[in-house]
Every structure is written in C-alpha cells, then in structure tokens.
Amino acid sequence: MNTNILLTLSVSVLLLSACSTPDAGKPVTYQDVHSTGVVAGVGVESQDVTAVTDAMVKDILATPEVVKRSQAARVILDAAYFENESSQRINKNLLVDRLRINLQRAAQGKLQFVSRESADMVAQERDMKRQGVTDAGTLKQAQATAGADYRLIGRINSLDARSAQSGTVERYTQITFELIDLETSLSVWSNLYEFKKGGQDDAIYR
Amino acid sequence: MRSIADPSATSRFVPLALTCALGLTLSGCATSGPDRKPVEPGRIEQLLEPDTEVPTALRHYVLRDQEQGRRDRVLNEAMAGLTALELSQPHTAQRLLSDAQALIETIYAHDPAANRARSNFVPEADKDFKGDPYERAMVGYYLALADFSDADLDNARADLRFAEIQDTMSASETFQSDMVMMPFIRGWLYNCSGRAAQAKDEFAAVLKAKPGIKLPSVTDNVLLIAEVGRAPGKIASGRHQEELRYVRRDDGRVRGVTFTQGDHLLVGQQIEDVYWQASTRGGRAVDKILAGKASFRDTAEGIATGAAVFAHISSDLARNAARRRDGDDAEQYAGLALLGMLVSIGSNIVAASTHPEADTRSWSSLPDRIYVATTQIDAEAGQMPWSLGFHDAQGALQSAVEMKTFRSGACMLVWGRQYPGSYPSSWEDSSLRHEAVTRETCKGACTAVAEQVARDATNFKTPLVPLAALPEPSNEVAPRPTFRRRIFITQPD
Numbered sequence: 153m154n155t156n157i158l159l160t161l162s163v164s165v166l167l168l169s170a171c172s173t174p175d176a177g178k179p180v181t182y183q184d185v186h187s188t189g190v191v192a193g194v195g196v197e198s199q200d201v202t203a204v205t206d207a208m209v210k211d212i213l214a215t216p217e218v219v220k221r222s223q224a225a226r227v228i229l230d231a232a233y234f235e236n237e238s239s240q241r242i243n244k245n246l247l248v249d250r251l252r253i254n255l256q257r258a259a260q261g262k263l264q265f266v267s268r269e270s271a272d273m274v275a276q277e278r279d280m281k282r283q284g285v286t287d288a289g290t291l292k293q294a295q296a297t298a299g300a301d302y303r304l305i306g307r308i309n310s311l312d313a314r315s316a317q318s319g320t321v322e323r324y325t326q327i328t329f330e331l332i333d334l335e336t337s338l339s340v341w342s343n344l345y346e347f348k349k350g351g352q353d354d355a356i357y358r
Numbered sequence: 359m360r361s362i363a364d365p366s367a368t369s370r371f372v373p374l375a376l377t378c379a380l381g382l383t384l385s386g387c388a389t390s391g392p393d394r395k396p397v398e399p400g401r402i403e404q405l406l407e408p409d410t411e412v413p414t415a416l417r418h419y420v421l422r423d424q425e426q427g428r429r430d431r432v433l434n435e436a437m438a439g440l441t442a443l444e445l446s447q448p449h450t451a452q453r454l455l456s457d458a459q460a461l462i463e464t465i466y467a468h469d470p471a472a473n474r475a476r477s478n479f480v481p482e483a484d485k486d487f488k489g490d491p492y493e494r495a496m497v498g499y500y501l502a503l504a505d506f507s508d509a510d511l512d513n514a515r516a517d518l519r520f521a522e523i524q525d526t527m528s529a530s531e532t533f534q535s536d537m538v539m540m541p542f543i544r545g546w547l548y549n550c551s552g553r554a555a556q557a558k559d560e561f562a563a564v565l566k567a568k569p570g571i572k573l574p575s576v577t578d579n580v581l582l583i584a585e586v587g588r589a590p591g592k593i594a595s596g597r598h599q600e601e602l603r604y605v606r607r608d609d610g611r612v613r614g615v616t617f618t619q620g621d622h623l624l625v626g627q628q629i630e631d632v633y634w635q636a637s638t639r640g641g642r643a644v645d646k647i648l649a650g651k652a653s654f655r656d657t658a659e660g661i662a663t664g665a666a667v668f669a670h671i672s673s674d675l676a677r678n679a680a681r682r683r684d685g686d687d688a689e690q691y692a693g694l695a696l697l698g699m700l701v702s703i704g705s706n707i708v709a710a711s712t713h714p715e716a717d718t719r720s721w722s723s724l725p726d727r728i729y730v731a732t733t734q735i736d737a738e739a740g741q742m743p744w745s746l747g748f749h750d751a752q753g754a755l756q757s758a759v760e761m762k763t764f765r766s767g768a769c770m771l772v773w774g775r776q777y778p779g780s781y782p783s784s785w786e787d788s789s790l791r792h793e794a795v796t797r798e799t800c801k802g803a804c805t806a807v808a809e810q811v812a813r814d815a816t817n818f819k820t821p822l823v824p825l826a827a828l829p830e831p832s833n834e835v836a837p838r839p840t841f842r843r844r845i846f847i848t849q850p851d
Contacts, residue, residue, distance in 0.1 A: 192464070192465060193460070193463040193464050193465060194463070194465070195463060231510075235512055236512035236513065236515075236516055237512070237515075237516075238516055238519070239516055239519035239520050239522075239523055240463075240516055240520070241456060241459065241501065241505070241513045241516045241517055241520065242513070242516070244512070312519075312523050312526075314523065314526050316526070317643070319643060321465065351465035351467060352465070352467060353465055353466050353467070354466040354467060354469060354472035354473075354476075355476065355643045355644060355646075355647060356466075356472045356475045356476055356482065356485050356644050356647065357466055357472065357485070357488055357644070358642060358643035358644060
C-alpha cells in the first residue's frame with residue numbers, strides 16, 4: 153500500500169499549496185520622502201517633488217540677476233500661474249510651497265517673498281488698524297502693501313504611452329519654471345525638470 | 359501478509375480511503391474562495407467628513423469597505439464617489455474618487471494578490487479590483503465633475519486626460535482613445551478658463567472621432583450632462599465560466615433628452631456610449647491565463663475520468679479473480695483498482711479546486727449612454743433650477759428629474775441621471791414641470807428630439823429600434839459522462 157500512501161500525501165500537499173492564506177497587511181511606518189514608496193505609479197511622487205524643488209532652489213540662488221542685487225528682489229511665488237497640463241491630478245501647492253519655503257530659508261534675505269494669497273487678509277487687517285478698530289500693532293505702518301518684482305510661472309506637462317499587449321505604461325513628465333519681470337515681462341530665469349517613468353502591470357490586470 | 363482479496367478487508371479499506379479523501383477536500387479547500395478578509399478596513403470612512411454624520415446613501419459603502427477591504431476598494435470608492443456627487447457633496451466625491459484613481463494608477467508588479475489570482479487554484483476575482491478600461495475611465499470622468507468645484511480647472515482637465523488614457527488599453531487600435539466625451543468636456547473647460555486655442559485643439563479631436571457632434575460656442579458657460587440607462591453588465595461564459603462577455607442591460611426605451619430651465623428648452627445630443635466602450639475592448643492578456651486554467655481543469659477532469667474507468671475495470675477483474683479463488687491476481691487487481699480510485703479522487707479534487715472563472719465584478723451604477731448640451735446664461739438666470747427630461751425615440755416625454763448644479767467662476771456644470779446610483783434616490787421628480795415646458799415649447803410634438811435621436815443613431819451607429827439587452831448565455835454546462843459515482847459504490851464482494 154506504499155503507492156496509496158504516497159498518493160494520499162501528494163494530494164494533501166497539492167491541496168495545502170493551493171489553498172494558501174492571504175497576507176495580513178503591514179503596520180504603518182515612516183518612510184523617507186526622497187525614496188520610492190511601496191505604492192509606486194508612473195506619475196509625480198514625493199521623491200519627485202523633493203528632487204525638483206531642491207534643484208530649482210539651487211539654480212535660482214545661482215542666478216546673479218535675481219539674488220545679487222543691491223536691494224533684495226521681491227518675488228511672488230504661488231500656484232496662481234502654475235498650470236497642470238499633465239494627465240495626473242496633482243496639488244500644485246506641494247511644489248510651489250516647498251520651493252518658496254526652501255528658497256526663503258536658503259536665500260537668507262537675498263530674496264523677499266510677497267504673498268498675494270494673503271492680500272485680502274492683509275487688507276482687512278490694515279483697514280481695522282486705520283479705522284481704529286484695533287491699535288497700530290508694533291510694526292511701523294506702511295503706506296501701501298509690497299509690490300513685487302518677479303512672479304513665478306510654470307507648467308506641468310506629461311506624455312503618456314501605453315502598450316495594451318505588454319501592459320507597459322510610460323509617462324514622461326516635464327515641469328517648467330520661469331521668473332517673470334513684472335515690469336517688463338522679461339523672463340529672468342527659467343529651468344525645467346524632467347523625468348520618465350515606466351512600469352508593467354501584472355498580466356492579471358491587462 | 360493481509361490480502362485485499364479478502365472481501366472484508368477491502369470493504370474496510372475503501373470507506374477509509376473515501377473518508378480520508380473527503381476530509382482532505384473539506385480541510386484543504388476551506389479557504390480557496392475569494393479573500394474576504396479586509397487588509398485595511400475602513401478607508402472609505404476615513405475619507406468622509408470626520409465630524410459629520412455619514413449620509414444614509416453612503417453607509418452601505420462604508421460597511422462594504424470594512425468587510426471587503428482592499429480587494430474591492432476601487433469599486434466601492436468609485437460607487438461611493440458617484441453617490442457623493444448625487445448628494446451634491448463634490449469634496450467628498452473628490453476624496454473618494456481620487457483615492458480610487460491612485461489605486462488604479464498603482465503598478466501591480468510582484469504583488470501577492472495579483473500573483474495569487476494567477477494561480478490555477480484561485481479565482482480571478484480574488485485580485486484587487488481595478489476595473490476594466492471603461493470603468494477606470496469613468497472614475498476619471500466623475501472625478502472631473504467633482505474637481506469642477508475647485509477654483510482652477512487644471513485638475514478637472516487632468517482627470518479627463520487620465521480617463522482618455524485608460525481607453526488606450528483597448529487591444530484593438532480601432533477603438534483606442536475613442537471616448538469623445540473627454541476632449542469635448544475638456545474643450546469646454548478650456549473655454550471656461552479663457553483659453554480658446556487649447557479648446558479648439560480639443561474640439562478638433564472630437565470632430566476627428568465623431569464628425570457629427572455639435573460643438574459648444576466659445577461663450578457657452580453652461581454644460582449640461584445627462585446620464586441615461588443602466589450600466590453594461592459582465593457575464594462569464596464558456597464551459598468553466600472562463601470567458602468574459604459584456605451585455606447591454608439597458609432596454610433603450612429612452613433615446614433622447616431635453617433640458618429645461620424656466621421656459622428655456624434645449625435638446626441634448628449623445629456624446630458617449632458606455633456599453634460600446636466596454637464591449638470594444640478586445641482580447642485581454644488575462645483571458646490567456648483563464649484559458650490556461652480552464653485547460654488545466656479539463657486535463658484534471660480527463661485524468662479523473664480515465665483513472666475512474668481504470669479503477670472500475672480493475673475492480674471487476676479483482677472480483678472475478680476472487681471468485682476464482684486466485685488470491686494473487688485478486689490482490690494485484692484490487693491494488694490497481696485502489697490506485698486508480700485514488701488517482702481519480704485526487705484529480706477530481708484538483709479539478710474542483712481549479713478556478714478558471716472570469717471576474718465579473720462591475721460598476722453597476724454607471725449609465726449606458728451620456729448626452730450633453732451647452733448654452734450661455736447670465737449669472738441671475740444661473741440660480742434657477744434645471745430639469746432633465748427623458749424621451750423615447752419618437753420624442754414623447756417619459757419622465758424628468760431635477761438636475762444638480764456645480765459652479766466654477768462664471769461657468770456652471772449641470773448634471774442629471776435617469777437611474778440613481780444608490781438608494782434612497784437623491785433625484786427629485788420634475789415630470790409635471792418638464793412636461794408643461796415641453797408642451798409649451800414644442801407645441802404638441804417635439805420633432806427636434808426625434809430628429810436628434812436619428813442623428814445620434816447615425817453618430818453612434820446604433821439602430822433606432824429598442825436596444826434590447828442580449829439574453830444572458832446559460833450558465834448550465836452540458837453534462838459529460840463521468841464514472842465518479844460508479845467507482846465510489848463499486849466494491850469487490
């Protein structure tokens with residue numbers, strides 16, 4: 153009966169291997185923002201946001217027309233004129249906020265940042281001070297709010313390619329930045345960051 | 359040495375073997391079905407407003423997500439997102455649909471769930487749902503509607519690009535990127551942002567794909583969207599349910615739409631046929647995997663049948679040898695009969711554990727067809743409600759509902775559906791009001807609707823007869839001769 157025992161064991165092994173249990177998930181862990189996460193796609197991810205903004209900060213600070221002036225240049229750096237023309241839904245503030253904050257910290261007074269997003273808030277407070285609703289505060293009153301010399305504009309573009317047969321997905325992403333002189337409309341600085349990502353989905357999803 | 363030619367010994371051994379086989383079957387396959395165990399429960403609940411009560415229409419999805427976890431997360435989030443839009447909660451819809459979109463965009467490479475689903479012994483439906491191309495595209499479309507409530511329309515346009523890319527997954531190049539609804543809406547959004555040059559490019563793409571579509575004027579600040587009919591269905595056919603087929607579930611009774619505001623009446627034109635998008639996808643890579651599983655199951659069943667015949671013949675020979683009192687022959691034949699029986703049982707277990715069934719999970723709250731119209735209204739008129747009327751092919755009004763309005767600057771998106779995405783329905787009936795406006799404007803017969811229905815039929819190559827849903831193929835499988843029952847009850851006497 154050795155043959156029968158062998159057969160029974162084989163069937164058991166086959167059944168046990170076929171009916172494996174699913175994994176139970178993983179606990180939450182902190183991850184490096186510069187690293188590719190466990191969930192990866194072909195679009196802009198955290199490591200791209202950090203890489204692109206770091207590169208732009210370095211490049212702006214190396215541009216004498218912008219930073220080596222007798223008086224610190226005033227810059228508006230927000231998402232108002234930063235367009236997303238890509239196929240990826242993205243919060244543009246992720247890019248421009250990181251760029252502005254890192255630039256402000258690194259510039260050490262060589263650049264000043266004008267917040268147009270706060271214009272309504274500032275106007276409201278100035279009105280209350282001047283109408284005597286509140287006192288003047290501790291800062292010297294300004295005749296007008298700050299005007300700006302430059303404004304950041306930019307665009308996120310993408311080009312997608314996909315093979316239905318192989319399931320390969322590729323996306324070329326190009327992020328452009330420009331600083332525009334708000335008197336002459338000249339572009340005083342520009343740079344771009346580009347990358348291409350590709351991946352292949354499991355055959356079960358094709 | 360014990361001889362199984364001894365009838366009593368054989369009769370003790372066979373039930374024992376059967377019991378072992380049954381035990382193996384029950385214990386081995388207890389967990390072979392789809393994985394119902396949630397991996398990250400409650401994601402939808404996390405995405406809803408934290409301090410507000412969950413609306414009744416969304417509770418169902420919260421519970422389903424807790425129960426089904428990651429496996430059905432995209433499906434549940436997509437359906438919940440659509441429901442949130444119906445509840446006029448675009449920000450909730452944004453959160454739900456963008457999460458679904460991120461999961462769709464995730465590349466599943468070396469993923470355990472995907473690996474499992476490729477196994478012969480696990481059904482395709484065990485994989486995480488990402489949807490077919492038409493379902494993925496519709497996630498982008500609804501997300502664009504939700505993102506319309508944002509101040510800048512960049513993301514709404516990006517969602518529509520995402521949707522269009524999903525359609526390029528069609529295996530047949532003829533049907534790749536033919537969802538004209540996406541560039542049409544994107545063009546209108548560009549006009550809203552004052553970017554006429556880009557709008558022109560988008561509309562050129564629309565005309566290239568469907569020359570009969572009427573384009574919006576640059577000054578049209580209102581886009582009206584009507585969703586009509588029931589979602590395309592997915593059915594599994596083939597001997598082992600391994601072939602995926604799409605069926606039109608809508609009866610096509612409603613073939614035209616009108617939009618009314620006050621005494622203003624607009625006739626909608628068809629811009630998309632969702633069923634067409636589903637059914638023109640072409641062959642899938644996963645179909646080959648399923649065909650391989652079906653072939654494996656056929657082979658296992660064939661071996662089981664062959665082994666059963668062999669065991670049956672051997673048991674007859676053993677019985678004859680026992681009658682002749684030829685102990686050696688009887689023992690050999692009985693051993694062979696048992697061997698055949700065990701091989702048959704083993705192969706049957708393997709065959710029964712093989713799952714070639716196609717995944718038929720589908721987004722059941724999608725429409726069958728989508729209609730649009732555009733117009734220009736001033737800000738004051740923008741406050742008045744719009745009604746959506748559903749007409750048959752002759753132009754007769756069947757029913758009407760109040761539409762939902764989303765605003766972005768001077769532009770307005772007005773949206774309505776024939777069938778609610780969830781219950782209780784959040785679409786109020788407006789049939790009486792709509793009928794009064796239609797009667798007054800059309801003066802009896804709405805020939806404009808019937809004319810537009812004819813144009814739609816030409817544009818989308820659909821016959822004017824009702825779109826009767828195809829009968830579902832029978833799931834019954836033709837019986838094949840099997841010797842399983844016979845071998846189980848045959849014992850040497």
